[in-house]
Amino acid sequence: MAMLSSRAVVFLILLAGGVQAGGGTSKCKLSVDNQREKKALSLLEPLTNISFKAQTTDGNDSYTYVLQICDDADGVKDAGVIQKDKSGKTVRIGNYNAAEATAGGDWVMLIYRGGEKYDNHCSNEERKAIILISCNRSVAVGELSMIQEKNEKSLDCFYLFELESSVLCADVQPKLSTGSILLIIGFSCLAVYLIGGFLYQRLVVGAKGVEQFPNYAFWSEIGNLSADGCDFVCRSRGSREEPPTYRGVATEPLEEPEERDDHLLPM
Secondary structure, three states: OOOOOHHHHHHHHHHHOOOOOOOHHHHOOEOOOOHHHHHHHHOOHHHOOOEEEEEEEEOOEEEEEEEEOOOOEOOEOOEEEEEEOOOOOEEEEEEEEEEEEEEOOOEEEEEEEEOOEOOOOHHHOEOOEEEEEEEOOOOOEOOOEEEEEEOOOOOOOEEEEEEEEHHHOOOOOOOOOHHHHHHHHHHHHHHHHHHHHHHHHHHHHOOOHHHHOOOHHHHHOHHHHHHHHHHHHHOOOOOOOOOOOOOOOOOOOOOOOOOOOHHHOOO
16 A cells, blocks of 8 residues: 555545535735735645644733634634734734745744734834644644734844654655665675575585585685685796806816826836
């Protein structure tokens, strides 16, 4: 049975939970309409039509945040993220019709702009939500976390959210190096040689004991053959003839043969 991809697993989970398909990420309107942001936004397609919630407590106040990917959060038209307090008052944090999307290797940063303006700080600018969605192979769809509200600055304040999901995890295809492939081929050939040779020696030749080992005579002499090869390569085998010795002329006079005068004596 073929393994299902992480996106397929999430899709099946959504079907099992009774979540109906909707418009997907096509409802989002990007501030900059380019292919790079469209591609980043398309990675979040399996997470659409899911309502994510996060709760925070600040002293006696508690807030609930609702996030929707490219759809109305808690039914508020065009709102991608909203904030609700204990009294039920709703504040629009950002709109999905003013969105930005940036993708990395295993993450997507989604930005919703166009929220309600601040009352007394951040120079009364519009609120903005930043949602960082990252890979986590252990969960199909994780819980939404509200990290912080950065509102101490005079400009560019934001709400930061974090979400984890396996849909952003790339399918890892194991790859073997060239050396590993060569080792596998080498060990496979060795196994075939040993097993095939053993069966041939035992069943065809009728060998017994260690003689069942293929080419036993050769391998038993491998040490001597290696030594002979090394001796042949490393040592000189040519015949060495000594140069003829130079014989000079003798400086001493040769001894004259002794002359016998016995024939001169009277008989």
